[in-house]
Amino acid sequence: MRLESHPIVDFKRGKEVTIYFNGKPVKAYEGETVAASLYASGVRVFSRSFRFHRPRGFFCAIGKCSQCMMEVDGVPNIRTCKVYVRDGMQIRTQNAVPDAENDYLAIIDKLIDTFFPHGSHYKKFNSPKFLREFVTRQMRKMAGFGNVPRRAPDVNAEYEEIDADVAVVGGGPGGLSAAIHSAKYGAKVVLLDENNYLGGQLIKQTHRFFGSGRHRAGTRGIRIAEILEEDLMKYGNVDVRKETKVFGIYGMDVVGVQNDTKLLKVRAKRIVIATGAYERTLIFENNDLPGVYGAGGVQTLMNVFGIKPGNRGLIVGSGNVGLILTYQLLQAGIDVSAIVEAMPRIGGYFVHAAKVRRLGVPIYTRHTILRAKGEKRVEGAVIAQLDEKWNVVKGSEKDIDCDFICVAVGLSPAHELLYHAGADMKFVPELGGMVPLRTRFNETSVKGVYVAGDVAGIEEATAAIMEGRIAGIHAAISLGYGGDEAEEELDEAVKDLEEFRAGPFGERIVCGLEKCVLESEVML
């Protein structure tokens, strides 16, 4: 399942190592995540669902959905899409007897509705007392995920404190740009990202970007990530911490764990939150079957690790993400049977749609997916037409031949840290969900805490870069850096972004932004 050649990406695989999956040896390459290596070796069922023991595969591949949790070297509940393989690693599936692929407890899923209709667990086995206690004990054994490790892992934990002018959380285009523009004017910057690379979503985007040449349009996403990183590394006043997961913001202290072993506290004067977004899923029958993946998850597997998600995909959603993913699948030599879109029109750019249409991929507008077929993995799908009132048109069902399904129905801001910081939040559908109120300069209601990129509202990379620029410069100026030159660049940055959003595709964003501007603008 590993791709040997690709028109755009050269896959640099590390040293070959062996990991053990439920005791069996699996070939892997250094630099791959556990989930990627397992997938490449044909593993599809990664876990079992909590109550009904339904099979689950990976979904997001970026550590956000928890469907890939396994026991790694004795430690339970590890998201295997976020840990990198090491020779001799022991991996076990959890919550299943004997393992996730063949789980006897899956019988519950078959029996539950017949014997225990919804709500019946409140009434059954209540008396006599001994029965209740017996059943409770058995249920407790079955409940929960994973087993607590028998002894404490023998690692040397460390603790470090650093002082910074600006702490940036997230090293995607938004965070990188914020860090660059604060550092440029002399601020001491610390950039934290949980990945072992910088670039965020950009590193799986093999296509050339839109926008203006000034904002690197016509350049591939993967190269933009490289350019931004090089830019950042020019500055001596920047401290980059990769593999650092930020879990809290306490006042102006940003707290994270570096390399799983070090507790890190950054005492910052300003904070930029640029944590990106989560992939959404869609409700349809069997949508939890292994083989139903997030579009970004498939991109990660295919464009970062060079692993084929399957042989033939169905794409749900015709926004830019769905359209671009389709093209990328074709480039990797994988068939796409169709794109379905519930709206009467294609959601993304026409030119992206035209690219795949001319290669023979049908686009069904006003269609939806009804169900995924298969027992332990996707073996096909059924789609159907929708009428004006969004009801399924009788008799329009169509079988689709596919062995995986990509859900590309949008993203939601990854906003936990904003809540933690105490920022005022608001539900703005145009921006993708709960987003922070912010000033024109992307400062939230918490003074000194800024946002940039998808976490401030789902848009795209160019906008993320522009927002990062604004937040970064403003943060630097507010600390007394930069002088007139910075002020001028800030004005220009705000204008650039306004112009960028002036077209019909920006209308929605502008409309959403109007709902979450902070009036009490902190003037400099």
Next chain:
Amino acid sequence: MRYLERGYLEKDELPPLPSEERLTSKKPVVYIECPQPIPCSPCYESCRFDAIKMDNINDPPEVDYEKCTGCMACLRVCPGLAIFLVHVKNGKGYVTLQYEFLPWLEKGDRVKLFSRKGDELGEGTITWALKPERNDRTQLVTVEVDRELIFEVRAVRKR
């Protein structure tokens, strides 16, 4: 905006065609199929001959066929794969387009031709191919086709 229901342009939605004279003149000419207002402008920015008109980044590009020299600067960078170079020479038609698939193409290769809708239109021969590494892995290739097909052929794949 019916094209957004289908994903391809029908004849009546195509931009104006270059004149017969221009098509058969010495130099090939660009034909852009990018009708929707999107925030994108690398084609405009790359043209040194002022042949592409775009007042605002969100405007669709408009080509002045008389000014276009067929230099291919815009074709190199268009992220939408929406630009085609067309030419008629000695009664034969030539279409130059972007190509990002394996196997890479070389002069002399026989390829299948596809329409905007993905219908097969027969075969053609590659008469020129820019090496992928010369353009960040987007090849530019010219395919020789029937004269009538220069406004039909929009993709090629090696047999």
